[in-house]
Structure formats: structure tokens, C-alpha cells
Amino acid sequence: MDVTESDVLAAAERWRREGRGVALATVLETWGSAPRPVGSRLVIDAEGNFLGSVSGGCVEGAVVGEAADVIASGVPRTLEFGVADEAAWKVGLSCGGKIAVFVERVD
Amino acid sequence: MRLELLAALNAERAARRACVVVTELASGAQRLVGSDQVDADPLAGSIHEALALRRSRLVGEGERRAFLAVEVPPPRMLVIGAVHISQALAPMARLAGFDLTIIDPRTAFATPERFGDVPVIAEWPEVALPAYGLDPFTALVALTHDPKVDEPALVAGLKVGCFYVGALGSRRTHARRVERLQAAGLSPDLIGRIHAPIGIDIGAASPAEIAVAVLAEVIRALRSGVAHAEGVAA
Numbered sequence: 001m002d003v004t005e006s007d008v009l010a011a012a013e014r015w016r017r018e019g020r021g022v023a024l025a026t027v028l029e030t031w032g033s034a035p036r037p038v039g040s041r042l043v044i045d046a047e048g049n050f051l052g053s054v055s056g057g058c059v060e061g062a063v064v065g066e067a068a069d070v071i072a073s074g075v076p077r078t079l080e081f082g083v084a085d086e087a088a089w090k091v092g093l094s095c096g097g098k099i100a101v102f103v104e105r106v107d
Numbered sequence: 108m109r110l111e112l113l114a115a116l117n118a119e120r121a122a123r124r125a126c127v128v129v130t131e132l133a134s135g136a137q138r139l140v141g142s143d144q145v146d147a148d149p150l151a152g153s154i155h156e157a158l159a160l161r162r163s164r165l166v167g168e169g170e171r172r173a174f175l176a177v178e179v180p181p182p183r184m185l186v187i188g189a190v191h192i193s194q195a196l197a198p199m200a201r202l203a204g205f206d207l208t209i210i211d212p213r214t215a216f217a218t219p220e221r222f223g224d225v226p227v228i229a230e231w232p233e234v235a236l237p238a239y240g241l242d243p244f245t246a247l248v249a250l251t252h253d254p255k256v257d258e259p260a261l262v263a264g265l266k267v268g269c270f271y272v273g274a275l276g277s278r279r280t281h282a283r284r285v286e287r288l289q290a291a292g293l294s295p296d297l298i299g300r301i302h303a304p305i306g307i308d309i310g311a312a313s314p315a316e317i318a319v320a321v322l323a324e325v326i327r328a329l330r331s332g333v334a335h336a337e338g339v340a341a
Contacts (some may be wrong), residue, residue: 004180006120013113024108028174033184039163039176076135099326102130102174104321 005041005086008052012043012106023067027054027076027099032101034097046071054079054101067103076104108137114177115139117266123180125161127154130174135323145325150175166323180244181206181330182270187229187260188215194249197225203322205246210235210258232260243320245324246271248305254287256303265297271328273302273321302328 010083016022025042027034042052042060044067054063059081066079082098112128116139119126121142125142129150133163138148150173153166157175169172184200186193189211200207209227211217218228228235236259247264249257252275261284264272276284282304288298306320307327 004181005178006117009113009117009120011119012108013110015112024113026174026176030154037163058200078132081338102132104135106110106113 003052005052006044011051015043015045016106018028021071023068023070023103024106025054025063025103028102029100030082030097031070031082031099034099036099038040042047043062044068044071057097057102059099063101063103070103070105078102112137112139116235121177121182123240123244125158125177125179125244127157128176129147129154130176132172132174133170146205146241149317166296172300180195183208183245184325185210185239185241185245185247185260185264187211187219187232187247187249187252187257188275189221190250191314192250192317192321194221194323195315196201197222197316199327201225202317203326205325209218210239210260211251233254236260240299241267241269245269246328247273248325249274250322254278258284261301262291262293265293265300271302272300273305273324275305276303278304289314 012022012024023044025044027036027038027040030038036054040054042050042054042063044050044064046056046068048064050060051058063079066077072078079101080098116126118130119123119141127140128137129140140148140154140262144160145151148154150166155162155173155278160178163175163177164175165172176225182205184205184207186196186207186209189209193209197207205227209225210230210232211224212229212231212290214229217227237336241263247259247260247269251257261272261274274284285298302312302324307324309320311317311320
């Protein structure tokens with residue numbers, strides 16, 4: 001089933017009210033061809049459950065991993081993914097684009 | 108993001124009002140700016156622009172760098188006419204993320220057998236529209252071919268500023284429609300916003316193909332924020 005932006009934001013609120021640790025990831029910037037537009041969102045809980053997307057599935061795994069740190073520390077961070085990056089060989093965008101993702105805790 | 112801000116954001120979305128979440132990246136400070144509060148915000152100019160384009164973006168440099176997350180209500184599609192094209196358009200539009208409703212006062216057309224779980228309101232547009240609540244985030248697609256049914260809805264959609272207003276009918280049919288709407292006092296600018304003949308030109312012939320052409324035109328209007336006048340004779 002398709003997941004809308006409303007579903008993602010509603011899940012973020014609902015999960016937090018249930019007492020879960022929750023992080024919200026948002027695409028801040030894209031360069032070149034990127035699968036999801038600026039403003040796209042992914043919500044992640046402390047267990048690694050997630051809803052939504054910030055790419056076509058290429059970097060969600062890495063964002064979910066970083067989200068665990070953000071949920072623990074409460075300090076937001078900006079992640080960059082792209083083919084120019086050394087880490088791209090592990091979690092790169094096969095489309096050749098580059099994206100910046102802001103990850104913040106829901107308090 | 109604070110839970111109160113997230114809850115307020117979800118409330119704005121539920122009420123189908125546009126808003127912007129401003130995040131100052133250096134400090135992490137965030138605020139929710141409703142579409143009626145923009146003028147009072149320090150970033151008013153950029154926020155107005157982002158809202159008009161319906162596009163989230165980064166603004167400013169260094170310490171002043173901020174992210175404007177534009178939150179617009181999910182798009183709806185209101186189809187006038189429970190016709191053959193609508194039967195094809197309903198599942199396609201839903202897949203593309205539109206919340207779709209059909210209005211047709213002709214009860215022989217507006218049946219659950221023909222439309223399954225798609226909401227079909229068997230009323231005249233004048234009766235059904237106030238409760239439905241047309242807004243700028245709604246596409247209005249008039250498919251009955253019957254001026255009595257289509258035109259009150261077209262007028263309402265144009266006045267509210269629906270992001271897309273399209274009407275089925277040949278160029279000749281549309282020319283007569285334009286005359287009637289002019290006589291009813293609508294400005295040429297408003298009338299010029301109607302996409303007619305409806306749908307982008309892909310040579311659509313069958314009802315399903317016309318539905319593809321209409322959906323493509325609606326998506327283009329949604330994503331470009333620009334009204335396009337060309338279409339196919341459908």
C-alpha cells in the first residue's frame with residue numbers, strides 16, 4: 001500500500017504518544033537525479049521500525065542506523081549520501097544523485 | 108521536533124490548511140507558520156514563495172541557514188459524473204495518491220455496483236459541494252457532458268481556485284460552454300483556467316486511456332503549479 005506524507009507524520013505523533021523513542025528524517029537537499037523530492041520524510045522508532053522514505057530504498061538502512069543514535073542523544077544531525085562519498089560504495093545512491101537528510105528526535 | 112509542534116502540524120493537515128515548518132539548522136529551533144501567519148515571520152518572503160510553489164527548500168547561509176518544510180494538504184480529486192471514464196480514473200487516481208470522490212445526481216449512474224468502495228454522492232453539485240468543501244488543493248474533473256451538472260461545479264471550482272479544473276467535451280462544446288460562463292459573469296481569466304478539451308494529448312481513445320490523459324494533466328498541474336491550456340479532444 002502506498003504511504004502518504006500524512007501517514008508518516010501521523011505515525012510519528014502516534015508512536016511518540018505510545019511512549020516509543022521516535023526520530024524524523026527529512027530530505028533537505030538533493031543534487032542531480034534523486035529518487036525522492038526535498039521535504040520527503042521517514043519516521044523511525046527506537047526498535048528500527050520505519051515508515052515512509054527518503055530515497056528509493058538505497059539509504060534508508062543507513063538513516064535508520066543513524067536515527068538510533070539521534071533517539072539516544074537527542075542531538076539532530078545532517079547526513080549526506082552520494083556517489084562522491086567514500087561511504088557511497090556501502091550506502092550510495094545508484095541513480096548517481098546526492099542527498100542531504102536531516103535527522104531529529106521527536107521530543 | 109517537539110511533540111506539540113508535530114501535533115499542531117497534523118491538526119493543520121487534517122483541517123486541509125497549508126503551513127510551513129521552519130527549522131533553523133544551526134540551533135535546531137523550529138516553528139510552525141500557518142498560511143495566515145506568514146507576514147509576521149522574519150522569513151516571510153521566502154515562505155510566501157515556497158508556499159506558492161508548494162516546494163520545501165533550504166534558505167540562507169551559515170548560521171542563518173534554515174529549512175522550510177512546506178506542508179500542503181494531500182490532494183483530492185472531485186469527479187463530476189459517475190461515467191465510464193470515472194470507473195477507470197477512480198482506481199488510477201487513488202494509486203497516484205488522490206483522495207477521490209464522485210458526484211452525480213443521476214442515480215442510475217451513481218451505484219455501488221459500478222464503483223465499489225469509491226465514495227459516490229448521488230446529488231446535484233449545488234447540494235453536495237458545500238459539505239464536500241472545495242479548496243485550492245482539490246482537482247475538479249467534470250465528465251458528465253451535461254451543462255446542468257458540470258457547470259455549477261466548474262464555476263465553484265474556478266471561484267475557489269482549485270489547482271486544476273478540467274471539463275470533458277470537444278472544442279465546439281467548450282466554445283458554447285465559454286459563452287454560457289461569460290454570460291454568467293465569469294471573467295475571461297477564470298474561464299481560461301479550464302482545461303478543455305480535457306487531458307494531455309496522448310491520442311487517448313478508450314475510457315481508460317482518457318483517464319490516463321486526465322490524470323497526467325492533473326499531476327502536471329499539481330507539480331508545476333502552472334496552468335496549461337493544451338489538451339486532447341475527448
